[in-house]
Amino acid sequence: MxxxxxxxxxxxxxxxxxxxxxxxxxxxxxxxxxxxxxxxxxxxxxxxxxxxxxxxxxxxxxxxxxxxxxxxxxxxxxxxxxxxxxxxxxxxxYSVVMQSAMNALNPVTSIGAQFKDAIAAHESWSRQQIQERSVEVMRLVGIDPIHLRSFPHQLSGGMRQRAMIAMALLFTxxxxxxxxxxxxxxxxxxxxxxxxxxxxxxxxxxxxxxxxxxxxxxxxxxxxxxxxxxxxxxxxxxxxxxxxxxxxxxxxxxxxxxxxxxxxxxxxxxIPGAPPNLADLPSGCRFHPRCPKVMDRCHTEAPELYPVGEVLSRCLLHQGSEAAS
Missing domain, CATH: 3.40.50.300 (P-loop containing nucleotide triphosphate hydrolases)
Incomplete structure (x- = not known):
């Protein structure tokens, strides 16, 4: 837990x-x-x-x-x-796995070389240690270590994302x-x-x-x-x-x-409509122009996060629920 x-x-x-x-x-x-x-x-x-x-x-x-x-x-x-x-x-x-692996990975460098660069930025490992760890994380994500020699464009979309996750796991x-x-x-x-x-x-x-x-x-x-x-x-x-x-x-x-x-x-x-322009937010509750349960006060009163059982909800329908419970 x-x-x-x-x-x-x-x-x-x-x-x-x-x-x-x-x-x-x-x-x-x-x-x-x-x-x-x-x-x-x-x-x-x-x-x-x-x-x-x-x-x-x-x-x-x-x-x-x-x-x-x-x-x-x-x-x-x-x-x-x-x-x-x-x-x-x-x-x-901590590490970050980006939305598009094709853009996040260097297109002119092999997967193995990119792993090596990430490791070298933090540790002074030998070539053998780098190779062993690179092989280990590739196997963790279900990719044949032979693809350490591959370039990003030679991998499918799913394999590129797995390679990004493998890189994120280099130091656990x-x-x-x-x-x-x-x-x-x-x-x-x-x-x-x-x-x-x-x-x-x-x-x-x-x-x-x-x-x-x-x-x-x-x-x-x-x-x-x-x-x-x-x-x-x-x-x-x-x-x-x-x-x-x-x-x-x-x-x-x-x-x-x-x-x-x-x-x-x-x-x-x-949900009808679209999210508001952040430069021109509606008054009161930000969701009120699209809300099927909108009330008059939603147009002017901005809700806080109110406790509703195990969750928190930013809706005026639950205002006062804490006092009621």
Whole structure:
């Protein structure tokens, strides 16, 4: 079972500087990740998922910046660390698997050479040690070590993603952050890769933050779920609880947009409209223009995260639920 807290994100606010002023992409986000835990972050495109991930990993580049908040990792605040200090932690203590392996991997360098560069940045291993570790991690992710001599374009999409995961495991870090690693894969390859990730996590004990827009993908693999909308966390709690009884209308809408393999066939409803422009957010609740349960006060009153059983929900329907319980 997950035990001690590995990552503590507190009141994290990320903005993109623009000629009109700062545009807020993440608004006061809080997140705890415990040792060995699998946390899914879901939501539509443009809701701040990848921005949150890059802020946690301290990989933001201008015009994006962390305006407020802390990212505590092993008790150290990553936000205030220098680039040199961060480089000592990256790959060794935490690693990132990017969305597109074809873009993340160097197209003119073999997989083995890229593994060697990652290891050489942290350790002074012999050529034999590097080769042995490279072979070991390739086998861990189910790729024949002969492909250490291959270039990225010679591998399929699924193999490239597995190679990225293998590189992320070179030092067996405590935390692996994954930004939609299955988005470019077909459904069979998606399932295969997710099973592989979960098996590796259980074998090696690392924690995972898995960012995706596909709620069905994390339903069987994540322990806890964060649902994001317009830069805010609108629901957070155990994955099974969120799926069985979503407490926020947005979570409910996302679930209704995916077909179920059980029960009678029902039409998919989806969510009308699109997420708001972050530079021109609606007043009150940010979801109210699309919400089927909107009330008059939703137009003016901004909800906080209210406790609803095991979850937290940013909906005025649950205001006062803490006092009632």
């Amino acid at each position: 997950p035990s001690s807290t590995l990552l503590e994100v507190r009141d994290l606010r990320v903005v993109y500087d623009s000629p009109r002023g700062p545009v807020e992409a993440c608004s006061a986000v809080n997140l705890d990740v415990r040792d060995g835990e699998f946390v899914g972050v879901v939501g539509e495109s443009g809701c701040g998922k990848s921005t949150l991930l890059f802020a946690i990993a301290q990989l933001l580049s201008p015009p994006a910046r962390v305006a407020e908040g802390t990212v505590g990792f092993h008790g150290r605040n990553l936000v205030t660390m220098t680039e040199k200090e961060l480089n000592a932690l990256r790959w060794k203590d 870090p405590d935390l692996i952050i994954m930004d939609e690693p299955t988005s470019a894969l077909d459904v069979v390859a998606q399932r295969s890769l997710m099973v592989q990730i979960k098996e590796l996590q259980q074998l090696l004990g690392f924690a995972v933050i898995f960012v995706t827009h596909d709620m069905s993908l994390v339903s069987h693999f994540s322990d806890r779920l964060l649902v994001m909308y317009a830069g805010q966390v609108v629901e957070a709690g155990p994955t099974r609880t969120v799926f069985d009884s979503p407490s926020h209308p947005y979570s409910e809408g996302l679930l209704n947009a995916f077909p179920s393999i059980r029960g009678p066939k029902v039409p998919l409803t989806g």
